[in-house]
């Protein structure tokens with residue numbers, strides 16, 4: 001008679017399988033396996049296939065705790081040979097937390113820039129407010145992340161921070177908070193993008209009715225903190241949503257991120273072009289490279305096939321022409337995003353339209369723009385993405 005026990009995996013094989021399964025659980029904020037981060041301190045299986053996993057969280061009130069626990073339990077239960085699983089949750093000691101911070105930073109010291117030559121830094125600016133700069137930035141971030149790249153997004157628009165809402169991280173006056181592990185600040189992740197915003201540092205204040213009225217030095221310190229204390233890890237692309245105009249923040253970004261490339265957003269309205277050109281010139285004065293212009297709120301297609309040019313036409317081309325010269329070469333008009341009611345509605349709902357409705361004309365234009373930005377040319381779907389450094 002065959003012995004069923006002879007076919008059963010050996011206990012050490014089951015345990016090895018359990019560790020492999022746990023290695024597939026990623027911390028939702030750091031996006032790395034919990035086993036690499038030292039968050040699983042013990043994992044064992046008894047002779048009857050009962051698995052016990054000891055999970056160690058950074059802080060008791062870790063916002064992602066429930067999700068990590070549920071993912072760990074599901075992974076343990078799915079390991080071959082495991083009949084039943086239990087997860088015991090504990091909190092790291094201060095020493096374990098320091099070791100965790102070291103692992104997250106990969107040995108890099110706090111003050112060295114985390115954005116090296118392999119990170120593309122793209123700052124999105126505009127002359128006037130309300131031209132759709134934040135919507136463009138949020139959708140670009142989501143579209144680039146959807147192509148498998150690691151993306152960070154800094155909302156540096158202190159007076160008009162709207163990125164948390166556009167990325168689904170803020171609703172009913174509550175904004176998702178970053179996780180703090182001692183001095184390390186981990187940005188929340190949404191639609192595959194690591195997001196940080198001034199709107200996440202208002203404590204209990206309702207972002208809908210709170211104004212940030214800081215002056216230059218305070219703003220500079222905030223941007224500096226976003227770049228040094230907020231841990232983005234190895235991101236391929238870092239996008240920054242700058243405040244409209246030519247203010248202190250743009251100058252700070254120029255000093256702190258000299259490798260930043262600048263994308264200028266304008267509307268088709270010729271009157272908006274002068275202001276857009278001025279914001280690009282400030283970027284140039286701080287040593288940044290303007291890489292192109294995006295025209296937003298271009299013609300709205302009508303049911304009868306005509307196009308309603310609500311904001312006129314030609315603004316994007318005008319800005320591109322005015323910024324192109326012998327010294328700087330041609331500054332191309334990289335894309336023209338049409339007006340679209342559903343694009344706006346998806347933004348209001350916190351789901352970038354490029355993900356929610358990729359076939360919408362505005363989404364199509366932004367997916368194409370994302371593609372051009374990361375490949376340096378028009379869309380080449382299916383080909384690998386050669387990221388050009390800095």
Ligand SMILES: Nc1ncnc2c1ncn2[C@@H]1O[C@H](COP(=O)(O)OP(=O)(O)OP(=O)(O)O)[C@@H](O)[C@H]1O
Nearest residue numbers: 129130131132133134135160244297338339340344
């Ligand atoms: N292509 C578009 N079609 C329709 N609505 C759009 C489009 N682009 C942006 N909008 C809408 O226009 C409004 C302003 O957009 P957004 O907040 O992105 O602009 P902004 O330039 O970042 O503004 P601010 O600088 O004041 O923060 C939003 O309600 C947004 O949904």
